[in-house]
Amino acid sequence: MAEVNLADIQGFILRGYTMPAVRHFLLRVGDAAAARRFLGGLVSGDEAASPQLTTAQVWTVKPDYCLNVALTFDGLKALGLPAATLSSFPAEFQAGSVSRAESVGDTGPSAPALWDPPFNSTHVHVILSLYAAGREVLEARTAVLKALFECNGGMAEAGRRDGYELPDGKVHFGYQDGISQPNIDGAPGRKVTDMQPVSPSGAFLLGYPSQFVDFTYPVPAPDEFGKNGSFVAFRVLQQDCAGFERFLSENAPKVGMGPEKLAAKLCGRWRNGVPIELSPDTDSPQPPIPREEYNDFDYVVSPVNPNGFDDRKGYRCPIGSHLRRNNPRGERVAGGDDGRKHRIIRRGIAYGPPFDPDHPDDSVERGLLGLFIGVSLLDQFEFLMSQWVNEGIFTPGIGGTKDPILGANDPASSKFTIPDPAGAKTITGFSRFVITRGSAYGFLPSATALRFLASAPPTP
Numbered sequence: 001m002a003e004v005n006l007a008d009i010q011g012f013i014l015r016g017y018t019m020p021a022v023r024h025f026l027l028r029v030g031d032a033a034a035a036r037r038f039l040g041g042l043v044s045g046d047e048a049a050s051p052q053l054t055t056a057q058v059w060t061v062k063p064d065y066c067l068n069v070a071l072t073f074d075g076l077k078a079l080g081l082p083a084a085t086l087s088s089f090p091a092e093f094q095a096g097s098v099s100r101a102e103s104v105g106d107t108g109p110s111a112p113a114l115w116d117p118p119f120n121s122t123h124v125h126v127i128l129s130l131y132a133a134g135r136e137v138l139e140a141r142t143a144v145l146k147a148l149f150e151c152n153g154g155m156a157e158a159g160r161r162d163g164y165e166l167p168d169g170k171v172h173f174g175y176q177d178g179i180s181q182p183n184i185d186g187a188p189g190r191k192v193t194d195m196q197p198v199s200p201s202g203a204f205l206l207g208y209p210s211q212f213v214d215f216t217y218p219v220p221a222p223d224e225f226g227k228n229g230s231f232v233a234f235r236v237l238q239q240d241c242a243g244f245e246r247f248l249s250e251n252a253p254k255v256g257m258g259p260e261k262l263a264a265k266l267c268g269r270w271r272n273g274v275p276i277e278l279s280p281d282t283d284s285p286q287p288p289i290p291r292e293e294y295n296d297f298d299y300v301v302s303p304v305n306p307n308g309f310d311d312r313k314g315y316r317c318p319i320g321s322h323l324r325r326n327n328p329r330g331e332r333v334a335g336g337d338d339g340r341k342h343r344i345i346r347r348g349i350a351y352g353p354p355f356d357p358d359h360p361d362d363s364v365e366r367g368l369l370g371l372f373i374g375v376s377l378l379d380q381f382e383f384l385m386s387q388w389v390n391e392g393i394f395t396p397g398i399g400g401t402k403d404p405i406l407g408a409n410d411p412a413s414s415k416f417t418i419p420d421p422a423g424a425k426t427i428t429g430f431s432r433f434v435i436t437r438g439s440a441y442g443f444l445p446s447a448t449a450l451r452f453l454a455s456a457p458p459t460p
Contacts, residue, residue, distance in 0.1 A: 009228050014189075016181070022369070023160055036453045065132045074122045105389065119439060176273035192295055202375060232443075238437050241355040318418050320397070320401050347373065353366065408432055
């Protein structure tokens with residue numbers, strides 16, 4: 001097992017908090033020196049003076065709040081980081097999500113010109129994420145933090161995004177969420193049963209051997225600022241729930257199945273989380289599949305899956321399904337054995353009220369606040385979105401298609417194929433169900449990096 005300093009690493013990189021509420025503050029730096037002192041205060045160890053950053057250290061008693069912070073490249077500049085440090089960051093992070101939008105499918109209704117402010121500007125410098133055990137805790141901690149960052153912290157609130165857990169841990173489309181996460185070497189907590197290899201620490205943390213042989217991602221300079229850090233794509237994703245439910249009810253009869261089975265084919269899981277690969281005909285198999293085994297499957301027979309179903313043709317789980325496109329597991333993909341080298345950590349929570357199918361067209365916006373974390377925005381988040389979600393060339397059987405749920409689909413060209421021994425069934429003419437309302441690329445500094453910020457004088 002890799003030796004990582006859990007006390008130096010932001011907690012949500014290595015584990016989920018399972019808290020029902022979150023508030024993401026989008027902050028703009030006005031006074032660099034004051035902002036640096038505020039950020040340093042988050043790791044001062046003085047809880048009475050400031051709420052403290054939540055690290056990956058194992059807690060004996062679960063706290064009532066967790067706090068994390070991300071810095072955009074515009075934020076690093078606003079904080080007065082020297083040119084040598086700024087230039088040591090990867091090009092895609094320096095460019096930012098607005099400049100990289102087209103490459104990840106943020107076009108048409110998802111284009112940056114249509115994003116909600118402040119995401120369509122350069123004013124998002126710091127993303128301060130406050131997770132809470134409930135609304136009362138959220139508001140109480142908000143009052144403390146707001147007083148600190150606005151009065152003496154040199155920052156103004158450019159916006160905020162709130163999220164609240166939906167009943168049964170589902171997202172607005174009705175699926176159980178947060179099931180498939182990589183097991184990470186050195187991370188705390190229980191490991192779920194999974195046929196996929198444990199991901200090396202360096203797939204998600206700077207300064208450790210990565211998922212690629214004999215390669216470690218460069219650490220931004222100096223080491224005390226870059227090591228144990230990571231990167232995040234923060235995304236506000238609006239979900240067209242009414243359109244998705246209409247799609248299911250209208251197209252299910254065309255392919256000879258019920259709406260729930262079509263929903264399972266699109267995603268790769270039944271809406272209760274049971275993988276269709278292990279239970280192709282029902283979401284309630286007997287005997288039941290334990291939840292900790294919901295990831296214990298593969299699409300091919302192999303030494304680690306000797307008794308599994310050979311589903312290379314996608315008869316159980318369509319090759320173009322959301323789950324399979326984003327994590328092809330042991331399936332052969334273009335580039336050889338790269339199918340397991342682009343794993344990503346997903347932290348997400350719903351925003352907006354629960355969707356009521358009896359009143360589908362209520363004109364209320366709802367969706368997902370998603371954080372997509374990895375050591376490389378280019379090789380993880382951007383690779384998934386460009387190559388696997390919105391392109392169909394990485395494996396046979398999905399040419400000319402996009403992810404049916406997350407992809408930038410256009411009715412003029414959209415297509416989803418459900419393989420079947422009796423003949424494939426294809427659905428066409430559907431629109432995109434997820435619209436990007438905002439996005440920002442952030443660096444997740446270590447506790448040491450925040451102390452460095454507080455102690456080093458800003459560049460004039």
